[in-house]
Amino acid sequence: MDDNATFTPALHTLFLQRWRLSLVVQATSLNQQLLDEERDQLLSEVQERMTLSGQLDPVLAENDTAAGRLWDMSAGELKRGDYQLIVRYGDFLNQQPELLQLAEQLGRSREAKSVPKKDAPMETFRSLVREPATVPEQVDGLQQSDDILRLLPPELATLGITELEFEFYRKLVEKQLLTYRLHGDAWREKITERPVTRQDFDEQPRGPFIVCVDTSGSMGGFNEQCAKAFCLALMRIALADNRRCFIMLFSSEVVHYELTSESGLEQAIRFLSQRFRGGTDLASCFRAIIERLQNPQWVDADARGDLRLYCPTVAG
Known part of the structure; x- marks a missing residue:
């Protein structure tokens, strides 16, 4: 106790x-x-x-x-x-x-292969383009066209004859008038925009x-x-x-x-x-x-x- x-x-x-x-x-x-x-x-x-x-x-x-x-x-x-x-x-x-x-x-x-890059930015490209000159250098022959400035004299003479006037206009519309073909080229700069052709390489x-x-x-x-x-x-x-x-x-x-x-x-x-x-x-x-x-x-x-x-x- x-x-x-x-x-x-x-x-x-x-x-x-x-x-x-x-x-x-x-x-x-x-x-x-x-x-x-x-x-x-x-x-x-x-x-x-x-x-x-x-x-x-x-x-x-x-x-x-x-x-x-x-x-x-x-x-x-x-x-x-x-x-x-x-x-x-x-x-x-x-x-x-x-x-x-x-x-x-x-x-x-x-x-690795190259694949086109997505969402490519636009870029300005300049290139030279050859086209017919505005003032050609020499006569190269005859052709059918609608060039009034280079008409042959016989074609221009029909315009003054009443009976042949409509025939002249028909040839003009159909580009069948006889004209001089002049030879000559000119170069000008052409500006274009296109996507940049960059490539990504896919391994x-x-x-x-x-x-x-x-x-x-x-x-x-x-x-x-x-x-x-x-x-x-x-x-x-x-x-x-x-x-x-x-x-x-x-x-x-x-x-x-x-x-x-x-x-x-x-x-x-x-x-x-x-x-x-x-x-x-x-x-x-x-x-x-x-x-x-x-x-x-x-x-x-x-x-x-x-x-x-x-x-x-x-x-x-």
Whole structure:
């Protein structure tokens, strides 16, 4: 009874306040700890992505568009040894400028076209116009006309004969009077107004890349390096032009890689790591290309098949 008597309402309220304060302090400490852990993890991820982008920018980032897409693609978990493979093939590509020139030629037929500019302002144009002179220089022959000033004397004589007067007026109306044809030209300045013929250039979007790569045993060695470096060059162009780059490997089966997707870096590394030791099934690859070209998203694609055709030429 004495203990209960000493536990007054004021002490009860104080106890609850202290308890609530202790819970708030513990929750705040826990949240701060979680925030610190997430901050450290985020900083670590950003540093890794900055390191990755710094290594790959010279290889794949041709402009700001490519750099932005490359930053988005660097969100995956990549080890240093993985992306060094891309750097190594980038160095090989720099040693083979013919490969890069060949890749840059794809899609060149879709150049920007000029279209008339709408709401063009009016502009005054001056030009010289040649027309018959008011005072010609010399007689050039006879003609039928209604030029009274150049009438032949016989025609003028009929005007004084009563019986032929109406005939004279008929010829005058029908422009059949015989007159001198005089020769001579004069030039005068003609002023006109017309819309300014300025042209706007409508940039034509280029389609995605579809590349068929032969992975048979004959593609080993230098040919394999050229084929992979060529695909890396197309990936670089696709990133810069905001296009897609799709790689198809054909041997006993068709393997797909999209090098510009969100996981494009991982797919590029898997592609560059693959060994070319399979068979050759070109028909299956072409069927896969035709099937993909029927998709509206790929209808404007630049498709290239069997990279064996390019590599020996570049090697020479």
